[in-house]
Amino acid sequence: MQPTEKVGLVGHVIAACAKNRWLALLVVAALGIWGAISMRNGPLDAIPDLSDAQVIVFTEWPGRSPDLVEDQITYPSSSTLLAAPKVKAVRGQSFFGLSFVYVVFEDGTDIYWARSRVMEYLNTAQSKLPDGVTPSIGPDATGAGWVYQYALVDYTGKHDLAELRSLQDWNIRFALESVPGVAEVASVGGFVKQYQVNVDPNKLRSYGIPMNKVIAAVREANQEVGGRTIEIAGHEQMIRGRGYVKKLSDLESIALKVRDDGTPVTLADVAEVQFGPDMRRGVAELNGQGETVGGIVVMRYGENALNVIDRVDRRMEEIEQGLPEGVHLETTYDRSGLIRESIQTLRHTLLEEMLVVSIVIFLFLLHARSALIPVLTLPLGVLLAFIPMYYQGLTISIMSLGGIAVAIGAMVDASIILIENIHKRLELWQEEGGRETR
Template identity: 60%
Template sequence: MINAIIEYCATNRGIVIILVAALVLIGIWSIQNVPLDAIPDLSDPQVIVYTEWPGRSPNLVEDQITYPIVSAMLAAPRVSVVRGTSDYGFSYVTVIFEEGTDIYWGRTRVLEYMSKITGKLPEGVAPTLGPDATGVGWAFQYALVDRTGKNNLAQLRSFNDWFLRYWLESVPGVAEVAVVGGFVKQYQVNVDPNKLLAFNLPLHKVMDVIRNSNSEVGGRVVEFTGKEYLVRGRGYIQAVADIESLPVGSDGNGTPILVKDVAHVQLGPDMRRGIAELNGEGEVTGGIVVVRYGQNVMDVIQRVKEKLKEIEPSLPEGVELVITYDRSDLIQRSIDTLKHTLIEELVIVSLVILIFLWHIPSATIPIVTIPIAVTLSFIPMYGMGISSNIMSLGGIAIAIGAMVDAAIVVVEQTHKKLEHWEAEGKPGSATRVIIDAVKEVGGPSFFSLLVIAVSFMPIFALQYQEGRLFKPLAFTKNFSMAIAAVLAITLDPALRLLFMRTKEFDLRP
């Protein structure tokens, strides 16, 4: 079978070279479109369920929220581990699925099982799913700084919450923008218990009035002089005075008792349990951009930067947007380092081949084979969704030295056969001598490269984080070796007939 392939490729050199050239173009396209990252994603397939229950103790949150959710998630299919964390006012439940589970399938299952316990949770509690991202989704971070003093932290936080965050979340590939720092503005009603007692009003009456008054209602239409007028009840609270003027009851004379009669209303910051600070210069507000699962991190970060440039004129006067973390720098440095390493390896291996073969046309064949094999290795990488990172490119770097083994063996074998052929008076055709020489060592060389590739097969037995770390290296190493083995019995015979009989560049004594 291998001899037949060698025979066909040697006699149909033009077809082979054209096909390889077409594959090289596909490989170049794959290089340009393969996802880029610094390291492989080591995260488990997981879904996070986040629930808020303000003001409740961790013990109560554990009993009423965390335990029911954890119990329900244990019955979901393909779930391997469920972890629950209860804190003051909120609950986190992390559902980890088996290896290879599609994250969106897992999110659907979590929603399905959450629907079964919705009625068992406390009234007003609504669990939500975390972003469809992984542990390495944190890729970009920014801060809003106002050195002029025109905007305080509460105003910057409001701008971040209601405008900037939604602009960035509209960028394709962004799963979430988590806002940090600053003060969340709230209306604070400080009730005087003595005044409540004097007016004989319960506290819940004040709470119910404020809660129910913050709404709008709509009626039908009324017609006057041939025109229709909409009937609306406008009650949304927009200022402190709106709350102060709400009636909560009446005294014995029928005089309305207003909120301002029993409480002091003011604008103030919500309670916070952390701050965001920039380089020790003071507090700021900012955001963390989380990249969606399976997206090209470099492309998403680039789109985020373009969006920030687009909205920069819309920032409040005196506000500056400072980038505090940008993973694209790390990715670019990592890729550049490996790129330079690959180029150095290509140059060194090429020089070694040239020195030992001492025949430029013959050395050209393995030298050309190396970049072609490296380029073609990116085609299966792109097809399998393997990102270009330290480990995957490291696999190609490891394989470079072994890629040319078969080509060098065949070159030496062909030279020996040609020398014998010339010593015997050149009987027959030189083309036939070259083809027969390639056939003699083509099969063993092909299988020797495959044996090297097979030696990495045990790596595929690794699981969990170890497997996710080393499998990209094993994949790319095997891709490179397998492609080099195929080129050894297809492209090499075709090129050998073109270069082997060239005498002008024979540097051997």
């Protein structure tokens, strides 16, 4: 009596699949469809997002030195945010008139939960900050969210950098920020247009007007005043005073004081009012052709980069139709090209491996059905890899696709060894008197 050979778990699975072939095929088809759906719906990007779950707090205090910003804004904000739940580290940076506080949370923390906690603790820190200073949190994006960049090009030379920057800030930026999946559009380059009041201190002294009174008068002049309502011919009419500044003459006519003879001293009497550029600390240049104006599109956290870029491209085409004559939008960085190349590389690798392995198996074994096995198992193995990636929230990127491409080689070896082993066992079985297989 010959001893019975022990059959392991794999043997039982193979035996069950052989006895229930149609059920096995149905399960394999369901797994393949599941993998295809996971691959289609998974977040797609060129590079993996390895950044921490962090929230950036940004505060402006114009005209103050870095040490004053550190003492009055950065330190109070940082010390308050340290008490927030799940905070791993708080880092602060102080610049001329600017304060940045980086709140790093524990791994796995939901970014929107973290943002809401930061907002709660900023409300507590508000009482410790100087009057008129309000901190704000940055966009819901990560360090890998920079997916698209463009430049405004004027081939006619009719528009200067200030006009292009105004076009970017007040038209293009808002149109792109409304695209689903876009967290922020940052403007770079050019000159930010502003009203400038250059006060003559000698004239202030001669009129006896303090500087703070000039500042208060300019601030209070640019606003609208509400009143009550009156009834005219059975209709209720609202009374209001409209005082928004629309042109330079509106600023120049602001009254600062009244002389003894009843004539007002206006802003034009003590200062020169003009349009001018805001102070800038950097420039944007395009291909060595000189300065330009551009924008950086930052993707929202957890979005599909390829879908977001496609939406941005379509919106850019719509925007360009309404631009002034001679102004065009030129793409300077587009991550979708790298993403598509990665997908194309994986597709070519998979097709090449399937073709080569099928030919090798057919030439050595002269069995057509055996050559079809890698054609079915390799794509199925790749699709199954996307199922755990999708449910773990992993991004389909160059690193993951490259790992799958490398793993295809191991799958190829396994297919060849498995098929060769099956044929050898069948030959031994036939030599021992087994039934001849078809």
